[in-house]
Amino acid sequence: MSNWADLTNGKRIKHLRGSDLTQQGLADAAGVSLxxxxxxxxxxxxxxxxxxxxLASALKTDVAVILGQQTPRRGMSRDTRAALRRLSDAVHDSALGDWDGIEEPSTxxxxxxxxxxxxxxxxRGEYxxxxxxxxxxxxEGSVRYGQATGYERERLGSVLTSTYQFASSTAMLLGQxxxxxxxxxxxxHLEENSGDALLVAVTxxxxxWIHLRSAKVRQAVAVAERAASRIEPSFSKSPRPQLLMYGRLMIAAAVAASRRDDPVSADDYLSQAHAAAARLGRDEMLYGTHFGPTFANTEAVGIAVALGNHGKALKLAARxxxxxxxxxxxxxxxxxxxxxxxxEAKLYDRAADTLIEVGRDAPxxxxxxxxxxxxxxxxxxVSTARVRNISELIGVPLIA
Structure with a gap:
């Protein structure tokens, strides 16, 4: 696709409409004539x-995108654009206390x-x-939170904090x-009143992770390391939730260190994560995040890849x-x-098959x-024809 700003308004509208919406469908959705x-x-x-x-409302986008002042997210379907708009409205309206529900909020x-x-x-990735x-x-939770006291308010605060965290992670995955x-x-703002150190650690x-995705690697390491130091466990005495969150933060630090090509720090953080995972003994989930032996092993593969140790990565994957x-x-x-x-190991057929597996499992x-x-x-x-075939199979443009 050409530079978005260089296209005409008409071409932008046609691109945003895509193949899943006809001109008549757009007209009907926008309440205008064909x-x-x-x-x-x-x-x-x-x-x-x-x-x-x-038209912008029907296309689930902003006028600025139609006018070329903003660029749409590449590859985002109409349904995903709608989900993103809904997510944005929820985050901002809840923070502003703007809920227009008529009935009582949920319990x-x-x-x-x-x-x-x-x-x-x-x-599951179902946006x-x-x-x-x-x-x-x-x-609804924000309204209920404003009315609640005591234990109910405390529990609602935890539910809202965790949900905002999921909203944040989802927005980042979608490039926002x-x-x-x-x-x-x-x-x-909510976690300050929770008194839950582990909930703070999740945030x-x-x-x-946001810093890492934004290429702010130094900040990513610093945030994870600081949070981990606050909840550093005694491996023989600490409760399982503390071990889980500490291990998760050590993984975050290790991944970030690998992205700045610092194998010594990455290995040090990773060894701490493996120790926590071994102490847990099994994979568990807390506050919507998971950690355990499997997670530590799979992240070790990604860290080896980031450090250019592809042979090591494949050996770890095999185990x-x-x-x-x-x-x-x-x-x-x-x-x-x-x-x-x-x-990188020139196992091209296997790499292609793995990519197809991913595309079909999480399209x-x-x-x-x-x-x-x-x-x-x-x-x-090796083969542009093979790549174009993979692109068609998984619905993702892999090459221009």
Missing amino acids: ALVQKAEQDRGELSVGSLLR LAELSTAHDRVCATYW GELSELIAKVLL RDLALSALTSAR ESTLS TELPRSMPKLARNRYKLDVALAQC EWVKHQALPGVIGKRLAK
Whole structure:
């Protein structure tokens, strides 16, 4: 695609409409005539502000995107754009106390159940359902929180904090860093009153990951290391939740250190994570984040790949078994690391098969990952035809 700003308004509208929405469908959704949509896409005549607003709303985007002032997220489907808009509205409206519900907000028990579904849906990568669940918990939970006292208020604070963390992680996965930081800011405001050190640690882990995705590697290491030092356990006495969160933070620090090509620090952090995992003895989940022997092993593979030790990565992968209980997104993120290592080892057919597995298992999530494109470019050096075939199979443009 050409530079977004260099396209005409009509070409931008046509691109945003995509193949999953007809011109008539857009006209119906926007409440305008078919003739107006046709003229708009052909750049015949000027669109009024009202028409622009209606078209932007129907396309689940902003007027600024149609006008070329902002660039849309590459590969984002119409449904995902709608989910992102819903997520953004929920984060900001809940922070501002703007809920227009008529009935009483859901009870603590109902919101807790919805939060559990948020966790499960996030790890499946189903953004439409996820955004609806997050919106419910944040909007109704914020109203209920304002009315609650004592234990109920404390529990609601934890539910809201965790849900804001999921909203932040989802926004970052979809390329919306500012929204991710806004959601995390709201989480921090709530966690201050929770008195839960482990809940604070989850927020810090999320912030470290945001810094890493934003190429702020030094900050990513510092945040994870600082948070880990606050909850550093005694391996013989500490409760399991503390071991889990400490190990998770050590992994965050190790991953970030590997991205700045610091193998000594990465190995040191990773050894601490393995120690915590060994003490736990099994994979567990807390506050929506998981850790244990499997997680430590799969992350060790990714760290080896980042440090350029592809042979080591493949040896580690050969000794790693993935349990059925492993969350879908964690499983597929690991497989992308394996596929990259396979490429570097010139195991191109195996790398292609691994990439196809990921694309078929998590079709929406994979569109928002950088590694498939990197892997695609490696494979294209051997066969561009094979890469184009993979692109068609998984619905992701891997090469231009």
